[in-house]
Amino acid sequence: RGYNKGAIIREILKVGRPILISTDKKETPKAVKDLASSFGCRILRPKRDLSREEKEEIVKEYKEKIEDTHQLDALASALFSYRKIRRKIELVERYFKEKNLLEYKDDVLFYLFRLKGANLEQIIKMLLREGEEEKEQVETVKEKNGEEILAELLREKIELQRQLKKLKDEASFYKKLKLKFDELLDYKTKFEKLNHYFNLLKDIEKARSMGLQPVLKLEKIENLDEIDAYIGLEGRIIFSNDKEAFGLLNKYGIKCLITEEFFEKQMKYPILKIDKNELKKVGNVYGIEEKKLDSMLKDVIKEELKKWIEEEREKI
Incomplete structure (x- = not known):
């Protein structure tokens, strides 16, 4: 509060480019809509207005750092939304950590929350250029490094395909092994x-x-x-x-x-x-x-x- 729209946008961009904007109101305030429109990002809102008691409960761990009700409202909105999406974030982090591809985590989260209805498989295809390329606004730094990123992703794609073939071969081997094991179990039962x-x-x-x-x-x-x-x-x-x-x-x-x-x-x-x-x-x-x-x-x-x-x- 007390800042104009331009100043707010500049302050936000000092930290990063938002992909979600939260509100504590069921009906999105006009200022929030305008801000979301400026960044082209989605809005997360509760099914009903958050009560004062709910907000205080949500931010109780940060109570000492809150200076006024405006900060309380903003932090409560952000934490409320984060709780709704935390499981998805942790799921993506765990998945890419297991695949040793943590460097793609932020890109995946960007598409996951930017594109409503997109699932993880669709997003990975987008990153590997297998599907139709989505026309999204990206930062200048990323545009300059686009060819390098694409080359790296294609190399990763080839490696993933190699690993996939290896896994399929292993699956075939284990399937045959299971048949032998079942046969042995049958012999064991008869014995x-x-x-x-x-x-x-x-x-x-x-x-x-x-x-x-x-x-x-x-x-x-x-x-x-x-x-x-x-x-x-x-x-x-x-x-x-x-x-x-x-x-x-x-x-x-x-x-x-x-x-x-x-x-x-x-x-x-x-x-x-x-x-x-x-x-x-x-x-x-x-x-x-x-x-x-x-x-x-x-x-x-x-x-x-x-x-x-x-x-x-x-x-x-």
């Missing part, structure tokens, strides 16, 4: 399954060597086709309490099912109700004395025969 069922067969044979009938333990009645393919289910004795799935065993021709659960429904195989503590644990299977098994099977068969006879009598 682990083979090892699991081989150990089961060892436990089954161990139970037999102890004079016991081996009992295959199934916590959940599932993957039956897989189990049948690896060790066979026909003639096996199964222990399980998963009574909701007992019916799934009907088609595999098992010798019998041992369970702790009460189950009345008739299956295609005998069901023996035994506490698992009566079974002997042998590795990952159970074992049951052959005499005890035969006795229980006979009792079940007799009971089923008796039930069948009674049902037939009722039909007569």
